[in-house]
Amino acid sequence: MKRFIAALAVLVCAAFAPAPRVEYTLSPVMRDGALTAVAVHFSFRGDADGETSIRLPDSWASESELWRGIEGLSASGAEIVETGDAGERVLRHRPNARVRISYRVIQDWDGEPTGIGGNPYRPIVRSTYYHLIGETALITPDLDAATRVSVRARGFPRGWSFASDLEHRGLTLEAVHQSVLVGGDYRVLTRGPMRVAIRGAWAFTDEALTDRIGAILAAQRAFWGDRDEPFLVTMTQLAQTAPGFRSLGGTGLADAFAFFATPNAEEAAIARTLAHEGQHTWVPRRIGGISEVDEASQYWLSEGFTDFYTGRVMVRSGLWTPQEFASDLNRMLRAYGGSPARTETNARINVDFWNDPDVRSLPYQRGRLLATIWDHRLRAAGGGRDFDDVVLEMKRRSMAGAMAREPQVYATDLFARVAPEMGLALGDDLQTYVEQGAAVLLPEDAFAPCGRVTTREVTRFHRGFDVEATTANNNVVTGLNPQSPAYAAGLRDGMAILRREAGEVGNADVEIVYIVRDGDAERTIRFMPRGTGSYTLQEFVLEAPLEGERLAQCRAVLGGG
Incomplete structure (x- = not known):
């Protein structure tokens, strides 16, 4: 009986023991009223063997040596041991000891962000604001990815805002890297579970942009059949370095989008970019995800399918007209037709995605065109199916597999399995167009009855x-x-x-x-602006008039359903 009571006591204590948790706190480092660094403190319980590794920011997207933005790394309750790897340290501590890590995030480059040379993904720390992407600024302990995480900001000047997609409950350690944290003179607007943090003066109002973003995200959730979820959009204004210079872009994160633009960026272009990045909540994350091994070789699906569904959902929801869809597609067709990288192999994309802007655009273009062809092929086969049936089935299986804790099947492999089952004959498309890089041409009737796709030779632009x-x-x-x-x-x-x-x-x-x-x-x-030589250009030409039943049929083709 005593043995039973002792065992029961152990079980009760275990049941009510605090769950493992990593707690982050951000605070300011100020000089003469100006922000000079963001201090980060986080605590956690170390491993039972007395050693726990921590991971410093290292490389992400086009950035490398991100640990250069980390200063003053120190530990309480542990000894920090160098490993010879600039992106890793080992902590030695008592078994299961509570460890506290402190450091400062600085901007390791000069001046305001401009967008010249690409989006400013390295930490931005200016006198009145900061912008941090988790992967580039937050050190993480080597614990189970399901470890709970909390994040808060304390001690910043009165009136400064703070916004992060790490604020809501239920977050785990795996979410830390795919996050964004901003503060300072950002204005934060809320629409249900969605927030927009924006700074700087624009040609449009904060409210107009927030309403448009809300409509886009609502349309995407409706297509994928998901309920409202927390989502954060950060809008960071870039410095206007020269008259006429324009830059806009950003990155999609787990439940956020970090956007950068010069003041002359147009709302329509911003909305289009946000519509693309918003789709990354589902593609590829909820249709299987992609492997970190040879990641860029899978971008034909993750970026190409995302671009396909950007246009599709915008038309489906009425946020785009067929004319706007055609204009967007034709810009891509002209860029693809004239690209010097048009027939590069997937192996080249995997090597040079971050090194060559033409190679970087290729998987977006190639994947979108292939998805268009496959959608047309399914519709032409009859049976009432289109490409939506394929990706929605991929989502269903991927989510079911995750719930059942089955081994992950990445999106590229899942697509190859699901497509034939949905009646989509892939033939040798993946080998010919994705791997070998053969030029992709749309069939003339890809968008009938909206119009036709024309094909002609044109002089190269330069x-x-x-x-x-x-x-x-x-x-x-x-x-x-x-x-x-x-x-x-x-x-x-x-x-x-x-x-x-x-x-x-x-x-x-x-x-x-x-x-x-x-x-x-x-x-x-x-x-x-004529260069030398020519290339094959395709163009989607709408047939007039598009009205009544024909307009409805056209919308059904472009928007699916």
């Missing part, structure tokens, strides 16, 4: 100068080709481009017009 070098040189013309139409029109190296007044990037058949500063004078330079 502005005659090195665009990347010119942008990096504060819009001062660099690398001008003396044999180009731009040179013949009077453009010269050293002139500063003030703005573009006409032209369509990627279209060699539309005259481009630049206003430039030549010494003390302003000049207008006009020319046809």
Whole structure:
């Protein structure tokens, strides 16, 4: 009887013992009223063997050596041991000891974020605000991914805001890296479980943008059959480095999107980017996910399918007209047709995704076009199915497998299994187009009865100068080709481009017009932006009039359902 009571006491104590937990606190480091660093403190219970590893920020997306943004790393209740790996430390402590880690996050680069050279994913710490992506700023202990996590901000100046997708309950350690934390002079607006944290002055109101984001996210949840969930969008304004320079982009996280844009970014372009990133809540995360091994080789699905469903859901919900869908698709078709990387293999994408902007765009383009072809193939086969049936079945199986704790089947493998079962004959498409990189061409009737896809040879677009070098040189013309139409029109190296007044990037058949500063004078330079050679261009041409029953049929084709 005594043995039974003792055993029962052990069980009761275990049942009421506090669950393992990692507790993060952010606080300011100020000098003369200006923020200079963000202090981070976190505590947890170490491993029973007396050693626990901690992971420092290292590499993420296009960034590397992120540990350079970490200063003053110290521990209470443990000894920190160097491992020879800049991204890892080992803590030695008493078995199961409570350990407290402290450090400071700094901005390890100079000036305001500009967007030149890519989105500013490294920690941003300015005098009145900060922007941190979890993977680039938060140190994590090597504990079970299901370990509970809490995050809070304390001690910041009165009136400063704080917003993070790590604020709601039920978070685990695996969510820390896929997170964003902002504070300072951000304005935080709420619509149900969705929040938007925005800073800077824009051509649109905070309320208008928040309402539009809310409508997009609601449409996506409706398509995927999911209820409202917490979601955070952060809008960080980039510095306008030169007249006419424009940058917008960002990254989708587990239940957030971190967005960056110059003040001249248009609301429609912002909404389109947000619509793409919002889809990443489901693609690929809830349809199987992708492996961290050779990750970029799977982007044809994760990014390509996301782009396909960006347009599809926008039309389905009425947020886009068929004309807006066609314009968006045609911009992509022109970029894909003229891309020097158009027929690169998937192996090249895996190696150079972060090194070559043309290679970086390829999986978005290739995957979207293939999804369009597969959707058309399913609709043409009859039986009332389209591509939606494939991805929704992938979601059902993936979520069911996760609930049953079955071994994970990644999205690329799950797609290859599910597609034939849904009646989609893949043939050798994956080998021919994804792996070998053959050029993808849409069938003429891909969007019937909306219109048709035309195919023709066009002259390659080129502005005659090195665009990347010119942008990096504060819009001062660099690398001008003396044999180009731009040179013949009077453009010269050293002139500063003030703005573009006409032209369509990627279209060699539309005259481009630049206003430039030549010494003390302003000049207008006009020319046809034609390079050498030609390429095959496809274009989705809507047939007029689109109204009544025909418009309804068109919406059903573009929006599915």
